[in-house]
Amino acid sequence: MYAAASARPAGECMRRLSWRFFAATLVFLTLSRLGLALWLWARVQPAGGLWPVLLGGWRIDLSLLAMVVALPALLSPWLGHLAWPTRITAWWYRIWWLAFVLLEVSTPQFIREYDTRPNRLYVEYLDSPREVSAMLWHGYKGVLLAALVGLVLLGWAGFRWLRTDRPDPRMRMWLRPLATAAAFVVLFLAARGTLEHRPLNASMVAFSNDSMVNALPLNSLYSVINAIRGMQDERSAAAVYGAMPEARMQHIVRETAGFDGPMLDPAHPSLHRQYATRASARPLNLVIIVEESLGAQFIGTLGGQKLSPQFDALAQQGWLLARTYATGTRSVRGLEAITTGFLPTPAEAVLKLPRSQHGFFTLAGLLGQFGYHSRFIYGGEAHFDNMKSFFLGNGFDEVIDQPKFATKPGFVGSWGASDEDMFNELHHRLMQDDGTPDFTLAFSVSNHTPWEYPAGRIQASAPAASVQNTVRYADWSLGRFFERARQSPYWDHTVFLVVADHDARVFGASLVPVNHFHIPALILGAGVPVQRDEHIVSQIDLAPTLLSLIGISSAQPMLGADLTVRYPGRAIMQYGDHFGYLQHDQLLVLLPHQPPRQFHYQVETRTLTPAAVDPALAEKALAHALWPSWAYFHQRYTLPPAELQHAASQTLATEPPAGAAALAGH
Numbered sequence: 306m307y308a309a310a311s312a313r314p315a316g317e318c319m320r321r322l323s324w325r326f327f328a329a330t331l332v333f334l335t336l337s338r339l340g341l342a343l344w345l346w347a348r349v350q351p352a353g354g355l356w357p358v359l360l361g362g363w364r365i366d367l368s369l370l371a372m373v374v375a376l377p378a379l380l381s382p383w384l385g386h387l388a389w390p391t392r393i394t395a396w397w398y399r400i401w402w403l404a405f406v407l408l409e410v411s412t413p414q415f416i417r418e419y420d421t422r423p424n425r426l427y428v429e430y431l432d433s434p435r436e437v438s439a440m441l442w443h444g445y446k447g448v449l450l451a452a453l454v455g456l457v458l459l460g461w462a463g464f465r466w467l468r469t470d471r472p473d474p475r476m477r478m479w480l481r482p483l484a485t486a487a488a489f490v491v492l493f494l495a496a497r498g499t500l501e502h503r504p505l506n507a508s509m510v511a512f513s514n515d516s517m518v519n520a521l522p523l524n525s526l527y528s529v530i531n532a533i534r535g536m537q538d539e540r541s542a543a544a545v546y547g548a549m550p551e552a553r554m555q556h557i558v559r560e561t562a563g564f565d566g567p568m569l570d571p572a573h574p575s576l577h578r579q580y581a582t583r584a585s586a587r588p589l590n591l592v593i594i595v596e597e598s599l600g601a602q603f604i605g606t607l608g609g610q611k612l613s614p615q616f617d618a619l620a621q622q623g624w625l626l627a628r629t630y631a632t633g634t635r636s637v638r639g640l641e642a643i644t645t646g647f648l649p650t651p652a653e654a655v656l657k658l659p660r661s662q663h664g665f666f667t668l669a670g671l672l673g674q675f676g677y678h679s680r681f682i683y684g685g686e687a688h689f690d691n692m693k694s695f696f697l698g699n700g701f702d703e704v705i706d707q708p709k710f711a712t713k714p715g716f717v718g719s720w721g722a723s724d725e726d727m728f729n730e731l732h733h734r735l736m737q738d739d740g741t742p743d744f745t746l747a748f749s750v751s752n753h754t755p756w757e758y759p760a761g762r763i764q765a766s767a768p769a770a771s772v773q774n775t776v777r778y779a780d781w782s783l784g785r786f787f788e789r790a791r792q793s794p795y796w797d798h799t800v801f802l803v804v805a806d807h808d809a810r811v812f813g814a815s816l817v818p819v820n821h822f823h824i825p826a827l828i829l830g831a832g833v834p835v836q837r838d839e840h841i842v843s844q845i846d847l848a849p850t851l852l853s854l855i856g857i858s859s860a861q862p863m864l865g866a867d868l869t870v871r872y873p874g875r876a877i878m879q880y881g882d883h884f885g886y887l888q889h890d891q892l893l894v895l896l897p898h899q900p901p902r903q904f905h906y907q908v909e910t911r912t913l914t915p916a917a918v919d920p921a922l923a924e925k926a927l928a929h930a931l932w933p934s935w936a937y938f939h940q941r942y943t944l945p946p947a948e949l950q951h952a953a954s955q956t957l958a959t960e961p962p963a964g965a966a967a968l969a970g971h
Contacts, residue, residue, distance in 0.1 A: 322377075322391075322394060322395060322398065322467065323374050323377060323378055323381075323398075325398075325466055325467060326373075326374070326398040326401070326402065326467055327370055327374060329402070329463065329466055329467075330366070330370060330401075330402065330405055331363075331366055331367070331370065333405065333406070333409070333459070334362070334366050334405065334409065334524045335359070335362065335363070335366070337409040337412070337524070338358060338359065338362045338521060338522070338524070339355075339359070341412065341413070341416070341521055342355055342358050342359075342521055344413070345416075345517065345518070345521070348515055348517060348518055349518055349521070352512070352513035352515050352518045353512055353513060353518075357510075357512045357513075357522070358518070358521045358522050359522075360522075361509075361510030361512070361522030362510075362521070362522040362523070362524070364498050364499075364505060364509075364510060364522075365498075365505070365507075365510060365522055365523055365524060365527055366524055366527075367495050367498070368495060368496050368497070368498040368505050369524065369526065369527050369530075370495075371492045371493075371495035371496040372492075372496050373398075373401050374492065375492045375496065376397075377394045377397060377398075378488045378492060379485055379488055379489060379492075381394075382476050382480070382481040382484040382485050382488075383481055383485075395467055395468055398467045399463060399464055399467050402460070402463035402464075402467060403456075403460050403463065404526055405524070405526050406455075406456060406459045406460060406463065407456060408423055408427075408524070408525035408526045408528075408529060409524065409525055409526075410452045410455045410456050410459070411423060411427075411452060411525075412525045414448050414452070415427065415525075416517070420516075420517050421516060421517055421520050421663070422520040422521075422523055422525045422528040423525045423528055423529050424528055424529065424532040424659060425529075425532040425533070425535070425536055425659050425660070427529050427532075428529065428532065428533055428536070501686060502686065502689075502719070502720075503686065503688070503689060506688055506691070507519075507523055507527075507528075507531055507691075507694055508687070508688035508691045508692070508693045508694035508695075509686075509688040509693075510522040510523070511688075511693050511694045511697055511698075512697075513697060516662060516663040516697070516698040519694065519697060519698065531659075532659045535653075535657070535658055535659035536659060538652055538653035538657065538658060539652050539653075539658055539659075539660070539937075539938070540650070540651050540652040540934075541652075541934050541938070542650050542651055542652075542884075542930045542931050542933070542934035543931055543934065545651045545882060545897045545898070546651075546884065546895045546896075546897065546927060546930050546931070547898075547927065548931070549924075549927055549928060549931055551935070553928070554928045554931050554932055554935070555574045555932075557924065557925055557928035557929075558574075558575070558864065558928050558929060558932045559574060559575070561864075561873070561875075561925060561928075561929070562575070562577075562864045562866070562873075563866070563871065563873075564577050569860060569949075570945075570949070572941065573862060573941050573942075573943065573945075574941070575862040575863070575864055575932075575936070575941075575942070576860060576861070576862045576945060577860070577861070577862075578858070578859070578860050579849060579852060579853070579858060579859055579860075579861060579867060580853075580858050581852065581853045581855075581856045581857055581858040582853045582867070582869045582870060583832065583853060583854055583855075583856050583869075584856050585798075585831075585832075585855070585856040587742075587798060588675065588676070588677070588742035588855065588856065588857075589742070589798050589799060589800050589831055589854075589855040589856060590735075590738075590742055590743045590744070590745075590795060590798055590799040590800070590855075591668075591672070591677075591743070591744045591745070591799070591800055591802075591851055591855050592731070592735070592744075592745045592747065592799055592800070592801045592802070592830075593643060593644075593744075593745070593746050593747070593801075593802045593804070593851075594731075594747050594749070594783070594801065594802065594803045594804070595636075595639065595640065595643060595746065595747065595748045595749065595804060595805070595806050596749050596752065596779060596783070596803065596804070596805045596806070596825075597636065597748070597749050597750055597751070597752045597753050597779070597805075597806060598752050598753060598772075598805065598806070598807065598808065598809035598810075599752055599776065599779060599805040599808075599809075599824065599825060600805060600807070600808025600809055600821065600823065600824055601808070601823035601824055601825055602808065602809075602820075602821070602823075603772075603773075603776045603809075604616055604617070604825045605617050606620045606625070606627075607627060607823070607825060610773070610776075612773055612776045612777050612780065613776065613780045613825075614780065614784075615780045615781060615783055615784025615785075615787075616780055616783060616784075616803070616825060616827070618784070619783075619784070619787060619803070619827060619829060620827055620837070621835070622829055622835060623801075623827050623828055623829025623830070623833050623835060624827070624828040624829065624833050624834055624835070624836055624838060625826075625827050625836070625837045625838060626826040626827070626828070626838050626840075626842045626868070627837055627838060627839050628823070628838075628839055628840060628841050628842060628908075629804070629823070629824055629825070629826035629842040629843070629844065629847075630819070630822045630823060630824065630841070630842070630843055630844070630876035630877075630878060630887065631805065631806070631807045631808065631822045631823075631824045631844055631878070632648070632649040632843065632844050632845065632877055632878060632879060633649050633654070633807060633878070633879045633880075634807050634808070634811040634821075634822075634879075634880065635654070635806075635807060636690060636748075636806045636807065637653070637654035637656045637657060637690045637691075637692075638654045638806075638807065638879065639804075639805070639806030639807050639844060640654070640656060640692065640748070640806060641654040641655050641656060642843070642844035642845050642847075643746075643804060643806075643844055643847055643848065644667050644668050644669070644696075644746060644848070645665065645666055645667050645668070645699075645848070645863075645942075646666075646668075646845045646847075646848040646849065646861075646862075646863030646864065646865045647666075647845070647863075647933055647936075647942060648845060648864060648877060648929060648932060648933040649877060649878070649879035649884075649933065650879065650930070650933045650934050650937070651879065651881075651882050651884070651897075652934065652937075655695070655937065656690060656691050656692060656695040657690060657691045657695075658937065660937060660938070660940055661695070661699075661937065661942075662694060662695060662698045662699075663698045663699065664699070664940070664943050664944065665695075665698075665699050665942060665943065665944075666699075666861065666862055666863070666942050666943055666944050667696075667699045667700045667701070667944075668700075668744060668848050668851075668852075669696070669699065669700035669701045669702075669744055669746075670699055670700025670944045671700070671852075671857075671859060671861055671944060672700075672742075672744045672857070673700050673702075674859075674944075674947055674950050675742070675857055675859070676741070676742060677741075677742045677743060677744045678702050678741050678742070678743050678744070679700060679701045679702050679703075679743070679744040679745075679746075680701060680702060680703045680704070680705055680734065680743070680744075680745050680746070681693075681696045681701050681703075681704045681705065681745075681746045681747075681748070682705045682706075682727060682730055682731055682734065682745060682746070682747040682748070683704070683705070683706045683707070683721070683727070683747075683748045683750070684706075684707055684714075684720070684721040684722035684723065684724070684726060684727040684748070684749060684750040684751075685706060685707060685720050685721030685722070685750045686706055686707065686708075686721065687704045687706035692704075693706070696746075700944070701746075705730065705734070706721075707721045707722045710722065710726070710730045711730065711733055711734075712726070712729045712730050712733050714726035715759065716757075716758070716759035718750075718751070718755075718757030718758070719755055719757060720750040720751075720753050720757075721750045722750070723750075723751050723758060723759055723778075723782070724749045724750070724751040724752075724758075724778065724779050724782035724783070725759070725762070725781075725782040725785060725786075727747060727748075727749055727750070727782075728747075728782055728783070728785065728786035731745065731747045731786065732786060732789055732790065732793070735790075735793065735795045735799070736793060736794075736795065738794065738795050748806075749779060749782075751775050751778055751779050751782070752772070752775040752776055752778075752779045752809070753775070754772075755770060756770040756771055756772060756774060756775045757770070757775075758774065758775055758778040759778075762778055762781055762782075763777040763778050763781050764777075765777070772809055783803065787801075796830065796831070797831055798831055799830050799831055800828065800829075800830040800831055800832075800833060800851060800854050800855050801828065801829050801830040802826070802827070802828050802847060802851060803825070803826070803827045803829075804824065804825065804826040804827070804844070804847060805824035805825055805826075806824075807822075807824065808821045808822065808823070808824060811880070815904075815913050816880070816883050816885075816894045816896070816902060816904075817878055817880045817883050817885035817892065817894050818880070819878070819885070819887060819892060819906055819911070819913065820911040822876070822878045822880075822885075824844075826842065826844075826847065828850070828851070828854065832854075833854060838868075840868075840872040840874070841872070841873075841874055841875060841876050841887065841889070842868065842872075842876070843865065843873075843875065843876040843877055845863065845864065845865035845877065846865040846866045846867075846868055846873065847865070848863055848865060849861075849863050849865045849866060849867045849868075850865075850866075850867050850868040850869060852867070853867045853869045853870070854869065859950065860945045860949060860950050861945065862936075862941075862942055862943070862945075864932075874888060874889050875887060875888045875889075877929060882896070882897045883895070883896060884926065884930045886922070886925065886926035886929060886930075887906060888922060888925075890905055890906050890907070890908070891903060891904070891905060891906070891916065891919065891922060892904045892905075892906045892913060893918070893919070893922045893923055893925075893926040895923075895926055895927060895930055900918070901918055901923045901926065901927075902915070902918070903915070903916045903917065903918045903919060903922065903923070904916055
């Protein structure tokens with residue numbers, strides 16, 4: 306008996322156990338996913354069919370299984386010949402098998418309740434075991450019994466299948482490091498899930514604007530683990546800066562936003578009617594061009610380095626918002642403000658947080674209620690920073706990143722297709738106008754380390770790989786696009802916004818380096834007035850202003866101002882854990898667990914001088930720091946229901962013309 310066991314290849318028992326777990330789990334998850342897809346076929350088929358679900362699912366499953374198998378596989382050459390590691394490994398796999406089975410068995414009912422795979426709610430309900438158990442017992446006895454039977458049967462099968470009664474023969478010492486290294490390489494590649502720049506994530510397998518269909522390629526254990534990781538980023542502003550009575554917070558925020566009447570919906574305090582100050586014979590298209598890291602420090606007409614002759618010339622042809630300030634220092638923060646109008650928080654931007662992946666307000670979602678088709682064009686990989694999942698889950702009809710470009714890129718750097726290639730794609734898509742109003746969000750990549758751009762486009766300075774040269778190239782690409790746009794049929798019925806997501810490398814000795822939040826913002830196109838505007842503007846003011854310029858009167862929850870109506874005279878900036886509220890020339894800074902600080906900001910010299918704290922300004926700043934956390938956690942920043950939007954539109958249509966000159970919160 307012992308001789309027969311010794312004749313087996315070294316490590317066969319442990320390999321057999323690992324392969325059994327790997328194969329059984331992969332087959333089980335595939336069958337579960339296939340069953341869910343067939344159950345939801347009416348939604349899966351128009352979204353792209355079964356293949357994207359299965360292919361994305363296998364990638365996710367292999368990645369998670371590689372992580373689960375990694376520890377036993379790497380240790381088995383060293384410990385597999387001992388009895389106790391073998392028994393521990395068997396139980397390791399059994400526990401993971403039960404976790405996979407439990408989550409998949411409970412998935413159908415969770416989908417029936419919440420229209421998604423198990424997520425953070427699955428974990429949050431563990432805080433209320435008595436209430437949840439009572440709910441399940443009184444309302445779901447049949448479902449509970451069926452799930453219990455399935456769990457017991459599948460768990461028993463897994464326990465029978467995942468057992469071992471002997472350790473491995475001892476592996477020769479010189480083979481151990483080789484086996485470990487080989488296993489590490491294979492498991493690392495499988496866990497990473499891709500050879501692209503960034504490892505596999507949920508956004509990478511999203512392919513539809515139906516968030517439930519996008520959840521199918523995931524397995525439910527992966528979905529819950531992903532949600533738990535995301536919950537770690539859900540920092541509450543109240544825990545950082547202190548609390549305020551909710552009624553007082555809502556009053557200050559609404560009053561500052563100019564909402565002077567009763568709430569449209571008490572459950573959504575920021576929801577209000579916005580009256581467009583322009584009308585058009587046909588709905589105007591909207592194009593937002595987000596320039597990567599293009600701070601005002603690089604823009605000649607804004608007092609920066611003279612690296613932007615094309616932008617400077619365009620500034621003479623449109624509405625230059627010369628004192629626009631970003632809300633943060635990362636692309637996701639800028640996209641958050643530009644596309645949703647949401648205020649910044651000390652947590653991650655909402656593009657990456659779990660509660661905002663579906664049903665969160667965006668310009669695309671709102672314009673969809675008015676018949677617009679919305680798309681996101683990006684020169685890189687749209688799964689970066691979870692952009693693809695967030696946009697598809699919140700109103701965008703399509704995401705067009707580099708692999709989906711209809712025009713083949715001529716230059717691809719570390720971050721993706723060059724700016725001119727992105728603009729070629731943008732122009733190509735705009736030229737396909739079929740009469741349906743379009744909203745296009747286009748995001749550039751060239752102005753980013755390691756400063757790569759195609760040769761022969763600009764007169765470069767030394768060294769060639771520098772931010773100065775990529776700014777020159779980004780500016781050249783922008784000017785070239787607008788030269789073509791002006792000669793194109795879409796020009797006369799399109800409003801364009803050119804704006805930076807944030808400055809490059811925000812730094813400084815001050816608590817909030819205001820000068821490094823200064824960014825360019827320029828609106829031009831169909832009927833846009835030509836003017837240089839020196840009022841203080843925040844990124845959150847851009848979306849409401851654009852709605853007015855394209856002639857859309859609506860009900861929406863954004864707190865930013867329509868700049869065709871009024872100037873709020875404030876900007877809001879999140880710098881790490883520091884929250885800055887700039888009102889005219891006074892900067893109030895909220896610090897974690899410390900009293901607020903106030904400074905006088907001299908725009909000409911870009912200096913901050915300490916000043917006495919104004920209690921009213923401190924209270925206003927605190928209200929605006931707390932409100933977005935409150936709205937996010939309570940999920941109150943949502944798209945108005947279609948019937949409410951229709952009722953609001955009807956009311957707006959019957960208002961006297963004088964009413965169009967004000968933002969009304971009634």
